[in-house]
Amino acid sequence: MIAEVQTAQFDTLKLDCGATLRGVTVAYESYGELNRERTNAILILHAFTGDAHAGGIDHEGKPGWWANMIGPGKAFDTDRYFVFCANVLGGCRGTTGPSSINPGTGRRYALSFPVITIRDMVRLQKALVDHLRIPRLLAVTGGSMGGMQALEWAVSYPDMVEACLPIAATARHSAQQIAFNETGRQAIVADPDFNNGDYYDGPPPARGLAVARMVGHITYMSDESMREKFGRRLRNRETVSYGFDIDFEVESYLRYRGSQFVGRFDANSYLYITKAMDYFDLTNGAPSLAAALEKTHSRFLVISFTSDWLYPSYQSLEIVNALRGRNHDxxxxxxSSSYGHDAFLVDVGEQTGIVSGFLARVAREAGIDSAKVAPS
Amino acid sequence: MRVKEVLGRGDYALISELVPRGARVLDLGCGDGALLAWLKEHKQVAGRGVERQRALVQAAVARGVTVYQGDIEQSLPDYPGAAFDYVILSQTLQEAQRPLAVLEQMLRVGRHAIVAFPNFGHWRVRLAHLTSGRAPRTPLFPHNWYESPNIHFLTVQDFEEFIREQGWKIERRLFLAGDRRIELFPNLLAEIAVYLFRRS
Structure with a gap:
């Protein structure tokens, strides 16, 4: 399954902050076929540093970030469903973001890009869904920030979402989550190459961005998974160096992940997207979470993981209990997983069983044709 | 009279007899969701389940049952009042920390409650206790005292009196021994008791 990136263009997009973006591009990929009624579409929403390449393999042979969940016979069964994923607003992987050219000035936006929210991301996805002439989504789903977008979909467009599957997500960031994001942002801003966001003609703030990524990576793993993966093992040496070179495997791993990230991610996108996550609050001025969820009539499947300390189960339960309080489905x-927050990406065995059973039930109850499509 | 077992269980047969078509049902301790799935298919109920054990929850979700992973006693207060027509508690009452609180909550979130429990007054239990002088172990109560999940032991007579004291109204009472319905001397002869009751 070779995945092709496609794009859609929109003239304007109104944002929560009051600004209007002009000339907005969305990059997306899709897998599987729409049925005749166009009712078997599943929108996949990516996490913070993800992109539209969710399934299949691209031209360079790289598998999608959720390729273990998307495909024939997998949880998001492309023999039954039309599955698609778009790079988020503010991103740097094909969709308009701070590294895009501002059509008004002919220069890159950098920090003149307006501050965006999760709801703005969802608003742009809604434009894409309309563009694809999909009247109603069978499901919206994603992990982490993808789960926040899924929740926002169910609240903002209640008539368009048959089922909502937020995984390892939250209805709002806690102080701890904001604190980690702020640490990442400050690492970037403190880099001398940051140049107030205006670094596109010179070297990027690579060291700051790498440190931000290192912190992020720690929060995505668990104490147990780090002990298993690295322990106190030394890297290519028998004894410690009594210096500040790399001694431990875990140091080497984090530095590698940090430097690798710099090549594929824009520091300004890091600032904008983390801020959007921190601003996110599903209640949005409603007196309670339950009140905010009143309008939705989607069926929900909420999943959390035992070792996820970044998005702990209590945050999922907050959503679940608000829904139960309204007797929603x-x-x-x-x-159970030892992989921490990363579990939704890597530990997908059990996740597959419950997601596919849930989706089959939703399709059946909604009378949606999700019969296996014969290969043409 | 023999009952036609549902999913290989006599108590399920009685419960399914008590649940009318199209009802809104909450099954507490729903296990792998087999009963709810059966009721959905044969009685078109709108069903929800609560189950504590992770593996059973996964099995239930995989077969398309709406289930909440959590503790019965802690989860009940979150549901709004009168959200269900029938709330089922099958073979779990004797394991609840606070049975009265559970039953009160059942009648708050549901219009009717269905409770099935093993009868500790059955003659075999009495005989085992009398003859062995030890905590009775029978096919119905097979566990050693130190590993039994049962923390409350009750008989048909206990339950009847208890419901009367609460001022609730018993609508149906059904008794089983094996796959046979028991009509006479249920406190002595019934292995499983199933009650349908509501607030009066």
């Missing part, structure tokens, strides 16, 4: 499962 909500299924909740806390899966």
């Amino acid at each position: 909500v299924t909740y499962c806390e899966l």
Whole structure:
């Protein structure tokens, strides 16, 4: 399954901050076929540093970030469903963001890009869904920030979402989550190459961005998974160096992940997207989470993981209990995993069973034709 | 009279007899969701389940049952009042920390409650206790005292009196021994008791 990136253009996009973006591009990929009624579409929403390449393999042979969940016979079964994923607003992987050219000035936006929210991201996805002439989504789903977008979809467009599957997500960031994001942002801003965001003609703030990524990576793993993966093993040496070179495997791993990230991610996107996550609050001025969820009539499958300390189960339960309080159709499962927050990406065995069973039920109850499509 | 077992269980047969078509049902301790799936298919109920054990929850979700992974006693207060027509508690009452609180909550979130429990007054239990002088172990109560999940032991007579004291109204009472319905001397002869009751 070779995945092709496609794009869609929109003249304007109104944002929560009051600004209007002009000439907005969305990059997306899709897998599987729409049925005749166009009712079997599943929108995949990516996490913070993800992109539209969710499934299949691209031209360079790189598998999508959720390729273990998307494909024939997998949780998001492309023999039954039309599955698609778009790079988020503010991103740097094909969709308009701070590294894009501002059509008004002919120069890159950098920090003149307006501050965006999760709801703005969802508003742009809604434009894409309309563009694809999809009247109603069978499901919206994603992990982490993808789960926040899924929740926002169910609240903002209640008539368009048959099922909502937020995984390892939250209805709002805690102080701890904001604190980690702020640490990443400050690492970037403190880099001498940052130049107030105006670094596109020179070297990028690579050291700051790499440090931000290192911090992020720690929060995506668990104490247990780090002990298993690295322990206190030394890197290519028998004894410690009594210096500040790399001694431990874990240091080497984090530095590698940090430097690799610099090549594929824009520091300004890092600032904008983390801020959007921190601003996110599903209640949005409603007196309670339950009140905010009143309008939705989606069926929910909420999943959390035992070792996820970045988006702990109590945050998923907050959503689930608000829904139960309104007697909404909500299924909740806390899966056992030692992989921490990354579990939704890497530990997908049990996740697959419950997602496919849930989707089959939703399709059946909604009378949606999700019969296996015969290969043409 | 023999009952036609549902999913290989006599108590399920009685419960399914009590649940009318199209009802809104909450199954507490729903296990792998087999009963809810059966009720959905044969009685078109709108079903929800609560189950504590992770593996059972996963099995239930995989077969398309709406289930909440959590503790019965802690999760009940979150549901709004009168959200269900029938709330089922099958073979779990004797394991609840606070049975009265559970039953009160059941009648708050549901219009009717269905409770099935093993009868500790069955003659075999009495005989085992009398003859062995030890905590009775029978096919119905097979566990050693130190590993039994049962923390409350009750008989048909206990339950009847208890419901009367609460001022609730028993609508149906059904008794089983094996796959046979028991009509006479249920406190002595019934292995499983199933009650349908509501607030009066």
